[in-house]
Amino acid sequence: MMKKYAVIGYPLSHSSSPQIHNSAFSHLNLDARYEKLEIAPNVFSERIAQLKANREWGGFNITIPFKQQIIPFLDDLDRTARAVGAVNTVQITGQGKWIGHNTDVAGFVKPLQQSGFSPETCLLIGAGGAARAILYALLTFFSAEKIVICNRTVSKAHKLQQDFSAVTQSAIEVVDLNKISAYKKGFDLIVNSTSVGMGALKDWQPVELKGLVKENTLVYDLIYNPAQTRLLKQAAELGARILNGWPMLIFQAAESFRIWTGTNFPEPILNRLLQQRAS
Ligand code: ATR
Numbered sequence: 001m002m003k004k005y006a007v008i009g010y011p012l013s014h015s016s017s018p019q020i021h022n023s024a025f026s027h028l029n030l031d032a033r034y035e036k037l038e039i040a041p042n043v044f045s046e047r048i049a050q051l052k053a054n055r056e057w058g059g060f061n062i063t064i065p066f067k068q069q070i071i072p073f074l075d076d077l078d079r080t081a082r083a084v085g086a087v088n089t090v091q092i093t094g095q096g097k098w099i100g101h102n103t104d105v106a107g108f109v110k111p112l113q114q115s116g117f118s119p120e121t122c123l124l125i126g127a128g129g130a131a132r133a134i135l136y137a138l139l140t141f142f143s144a145e146k147i148v149i150c151n152r153t154v155s156k157a158h159k160l161q162q163d164f165s166a167v168t169q170s171a172i173e174v175v176d177l178n179k180i181s182a183y184k185k186g187f188d189l190i191v192n193s194t195s196v197g198m199g200a201l202k203d204w205q206p207v208e209l210k211g212l213v214k215e216n217t218l219v220y221d222l223i224y225n226p227a228q229t230r231l232l233k234q235a236a237e238l239g240a241r242i243l244n245g246w247p248m249l250i251f252q253a254a255e256s257f258r259i260w261t262g263t264n265f266p267e268p269i270l271n272r273l274l275q276q277r278a279s
Contacts, residue, residue, distance in 0.1 A: 001031075001054065001056070002031045002032060002033065002056070003030075003031065003032045003033075003057070003058035004032070004033055004034075004035065004056045004057050004058060004275050005032060005033070005034040005035075005057070005058050005059050005060065005260065006034065006035045006036060006037040006057070006060055006061070006105050007010065007034075007036055007037065007060070007061040007062075007063055008037045008060050008061070008062050008063070008066060008070075008135050009038065009062070009063035009065070010038055010039055010040055010041060010065065010115075010188070011038060011068075011206040012036045012037075012038045012063075014225065015036055015063070015254060016249065017034065017036075017061055017156055018027075018034050018035060019141060020249075020273060021034035021249065021253060021257060022034050022251045023269050023273070024257055024265050024266055024269050024270075026030065027266045027268070027269050028263065028266060030261065030263075032058065032251070032261075034252060035082055037051075037060075039066075039198070041065065041066075042202075044066065044069060045073075046274075048070070048073050052073075052098070052144075053077060053094075055076055055096065057092055057234060058092055058260055058261075059089065059090055059091050059092050059259070059260040060088060061089055061090075061091070061253075061256055061258070062087055062088050063088065067086040067129045067144070068085065068086055068129060069167055069227060070077070070090065070100065071085075071087060071100060073098065074087065074098045074099065074100040075097040075098050075099060076097065076099050076100070077099070077100040077101075078099065078100065080101065080102045080109040080136070081100045081101050081102040081141045082104050083125055083136055083171070083200045083209045084102045084105065084132050084133050084136045085103075085163075085277055086102055086104075086133060086173040087101065087102055087131055088102055088103055088104050088252065088256075089101035089102070089103050089150075089252075089256040089259060089260075091259050091260060092222075094119055095097075100120045101259055102123040103149070103227075103253075103255035103256050103259070104130065104133040104248070104252050105133050105136055105137045105140070105253040105254025106246050106251060106252065106255045107138045107247075107250075107251040107253075107255060108134055108249040108252075109135065109137050109141045109247065110247070110248075110251040111243055111247040111251065112141075112142075112218075112220075113141070113147075116232070117189070117191045117218060118142050118143075119138075119142055119144055119187075119188035119189035119218070120144055120146070120185040120188055121144065121145060121146050121147075121148075121185070121186075121187045122140070122144050122147045122148070122187060122189040122191065123146045123147075123148050123149070123150065123180070123187040123189070123190045123191070123207075123212065124137055124147060124148070124149045124150075124191050124193065125150055125155070125177075125182075125191065125192045125193060125194055125207055126151055126192065126193035126194035126206070127151035127157040127159070127160045128156070128157035128194070130222060131149070131193040131205050132160065132163075132233055134191055134193050134222075135147065135149070135164055135167070135172075136164070137173065138170075138189075139167070139168045139170055142207045143169075143170070144170050145170060145238060146170065146171045146172075146173065147170055147171070147172050147173070148172075148173045148174070148175050148180075148183065148187070149161060149172065149174050149175075149208075150174070150175045150176065150177045150180045150207070151177065151194075152177055152194075154174065154176060155173045155221060158174055160172075161173075161174050164166075177206070177207065180207055180212070181207070181208050181210070181212070183211075183212065184211055185214075186210060186211070186212055186213060186214030186217060187212060187213075187214070187217060188214075188216065188217060188218070189217070189218050189220060190212060190213070190218070190219045190220070190235075191219070191222070192218060192219075192222060192223065192229070192231055193220075193222050194206050195223070197221060197223050197226075197229030197230055197231055198223045198225060198226070198229065198230065202226060202229070202230075203230065204230065205229065205230040205231040205232075205234065206231065208234075209231065209234050209235055209240070210238065212237065212243055213238045213239070213240045214279075216241070217235075217241070218240065218242070218243060219231065219232060219235035219239045219241070219243070220242075221242075221243070221245060222243050222245040222247040222248060223244065223245050224244050224245040224248075224277060227246065227277050228242075228243055228244065230245060236261070236264065244277075246274075246276075246277040247274055250270065250273045250274055251266070254270055
């Protein structure tokens, strides 16, 4: 029987996930299809109940704004999803159980590992759902000495600091967005996890980078559309290395694919996709 997969979110018009997964399914001749399921927030519970009753589904990706809202509907969470508190991948087992995973963590880490980058000091801009996955990734995969979080709403940065401080040796500090430019020592890694730089906010950048960039700094913007945000443009002008969110999108998709199908994402498709939108 053909298995169906989908990304669930709202709105979804710009999602690249169907293209990524359908290319892999057809390369491997798998009887599977991936589609977009836009669900309005006010009918989320009803629609999830309907999807649970239909055994054609093999799994889902979950995106904004449902990465936390999906959790009460799941039968179990893997270790990473539990620690992060957000789910971007649902695996449906042969017995019809819904298991939550978070492949954003692996997706974020992979491009850093590939370049052999191991940051000691990090600036994390933002304190939303994506920031939680990034902070977990930084603490788990790299033994950073210090991580500074800055966010428009400072209370949310403090909450993130509180949630993770107990489980790490790294120092986590919170600095006001408008005071960060006074932080003159610079960072090895600067990550933007906010939506500042895309869509209606494409002409803005979340922080002024002057003074924050030093030799060998990598500025990593999770945004992939546009391929080069204002933040990345300034980073390049200041001589920093830059990375956009496209490789992370591809690697999180590849990891979801492996969870659903038990098969590695095909390497030629992976490489072709990675080359499509390098920064
Ligand atoms: P995601 O799951 O993508 O992280 P989110 O949880 O809604 O989405 O978080 C969005 C992040 O972008 C937050 O850090 C948010 O800052 P606030 O916590 O202050 O809301 C940040 N963000 C969104 N729009 C912003 C703007 N115009 N200026 C600064 N930060 C903004």
